[in-house]
Amino acid sequence: YYYNLFGKIEYKSHMMTTMTDFTMIKAGALHKANGGYLILQVKDLLMDPYAWGSLKKALKYKEAVVENIGEQSRFVPTVTLKPQPIPLNVKVILIGSFFYYRFLAADEDFRKLFKVNVDFDVEMDRTQENIQHYVSFVASMCENENLKHFNCSALAKVVEYGSRLADNQNKLSTRFNIVSEIVYQASALADMDKSEYVDVKHVISAIENKKYRSNRIEEKMQEQIKNRKVLIDTEGEVVGQVNGLSVMGVSDYSFGLPSRITARTYTGREGIINIERETEMSGNIHSKGVLTLNGYLGGKFAQEKQLGLTAQVTFEQLYGGVEGDSASSAELYAILSSLSDVPIKQNLAVTGSVNQMGQIQPIGGVNEKIEGFFDICSVKGLTGDQGVIIPASNIDNLMLKDQVIEAVKNKQFHIYAVKKIEEGIEILTGVKAGEVNNYGEYEEGSIFYLANKKINQFNKVLTPSKEGA
Incomplete structure (x- = not known):
């Protein structure tokens, strides 16, 4: 690469020695581009141990020198051709990923020589x-x-x-x-x-x-779910249990898989306990997403009383780390189900981030997640009532494979887009979320009514008795 860029002085064998003359001086790309533009790939430039330093030297002194590798570091000087440097006037354009730009930005000469940075969109x-x-x-x-x-x-x-x-x-x-x-x-x-x-x-x-050619790991994971080594239900109803959706990546291939998320609620004042965080398996963004749920629950149920609640939330059969907040809505659904004792439909899976106001926020990898749950349902058998709940703001991201589109057309699979937690919990349970009436109470029989009722019971246990005072 060095010789192609900077040229070289060739030698030929003669009488058991080597010799050269001016006709054997070969120009490089730098000489040929003189007066114009030279486009180089940063990766190739950095892979050659001599190229980057020589290029900086040429641009800094504005001279193109034809010099073989090692001439400057030769211990014993030898008599050879030393071509006169050529005045250099060339614009060099380096092409590479942002990783290489950050790496080179630490070089002071790089900042002086390459002042214009252009970031192309993908x-x-x-x-x-x-x-x-x-x-x-x-x-x-x-x-x-x-x-x-x-x-x-x-x-x-x-x-x-x-x-x-x-x-x-x-x-x-x-x-x-x-x-x-x-x-x-x-x-x-x-x-x-x-x-x-x-x-x-x-x-x-x-x-x-x-x-x-790339989905070997995906097939293995699906086989584990099919053989009940990894527990995922696509039928029935369970209290405090929901199918979350996550994306896994292998090299340049990514795929979606369902994950079982469970929640248990009981008397206490610890709030929401994220088991992954306690065991140092949770990333910062995931921990933030779980802590956000405290704000939502406090706004719904602790305006006039303390939130006497401890809720443990976890990803079952998760043996690696978890990152991202796209499962925060699923975790909140599991907590609301546990508080209200209303079961969640296991034929549905959920993805979506949630803020403290209960608004569902967009997430990444929506296509992989939908297709991942669809594939599991197909392996176990489509029943016609299975589907996925996604954020409404992700609708324009849907670019699904033909099999999913065909199943949705035939009403064998469903995609629900929601904007608020209340919409999602109603789809998952078939029970109204509940609104506050004129007396400041949730309508009887609703999810929020039942959850608030249990929190009141928790508070009674936590409040010391005044009898005998």
């Missing part, structure tokens, strides 16, 4: 113009690489895949290396089928094959 708006650019990219790639061309349905699937990579219906991913991989594979599949053009079935197969 997605763009899904406009008609950008869709045409996407299609043009695929067409030019097929032309340049001698691949089979894509018909309209195949191109539409590639565009849809670009939105899936961006996790947004209104965006397209600019990670063209991943899109290119699908284009290559789809063309190869069409070639195997002896098709004149790449069809939508070839694109779908290419996407599925890409997933299959």
Whole structure:
């Protein structure tokens, strides 16, 4: 890499020795770009131990020197050609990830030499113009690489895949290396089928094959759930138990899986005890999400009394760490169920962050989470009443696989979008959440009424008796 960039002085063997002359001086990319622009990949530059230092020296002194590696550090000087430095006037553009920028930013020379930082987005708006650019990219790639061309349905699937990579219906991913991989594979599949053009079935197969090559861990986890080694229910009702949803990542592949979340409530004043936090298995964001629940419960049930409550919440069969607040709404549902003694439907799974006001906030990985629970339900058998509760603000992020869309159309699987905790608890239990009447009490028989009633009972146990005073 060094010689390609800075040039070299070549030698030839002659009479058991080596010799050179000015005709064997070879220019590098830096010389050829003199007076113009030179674009380099940071990763390649840093992988060569001599390249980065030499590039800084050339830009700092504005001279392009042809010098073989080791000339400056040679212990015994030798007589050889020493070409005169060439005045250098070149603009160098370094391309790399933000990780490399942060790494190089610690170098004082880097900040002086590379003053302009441009941060490119990994997605763009899904406009008609950008869709045409996407299609043009695929067409030019097929032309340049001698691949089979894509018909309209195949191109539409590639565009849809670009939105899936961006996790947004209104965006397209600019990670063209991943899109290119699908284009290559789809063309190869069409070639195997002896098709004149790449069809939508070839694109779908290419996407599925890409997933299959990376989903070994996902299949193992699903097998554990199917064989009841990991306990997940997709039918029935249980008090204080809910199916949460999480995303796991392996290399560049991520997938969703359900997790059993349970809550037990009893007399005490410790508030919500996050078992993961107590055992140092909880990340900061997850701990914050659980602590937020205290504010919601206090606002609902402790305006005129103390919150005489201890609630233990945990992810069952979790043996690694947990991070993120996307399960905070599920944890709150489990606590409300335990307080009210109203069971939660196990045919539903929940994802969504919650704030102290009870508003459901958006989360990441919504597609993986929905598909993860759908796959488990499919393995155990779809019953027609299974589904997922997601934040309403995540609706525009839905880019689901065809099997899920088909199941939703046939009413075999359901997706519920909620904005508030009250909406979610009503779907999970089939019981009204409850509103405060003119007397400041929740309507009888509602979730909040039953929960408030139990908290009052806890407070009676905690309040010292005044008899005999």
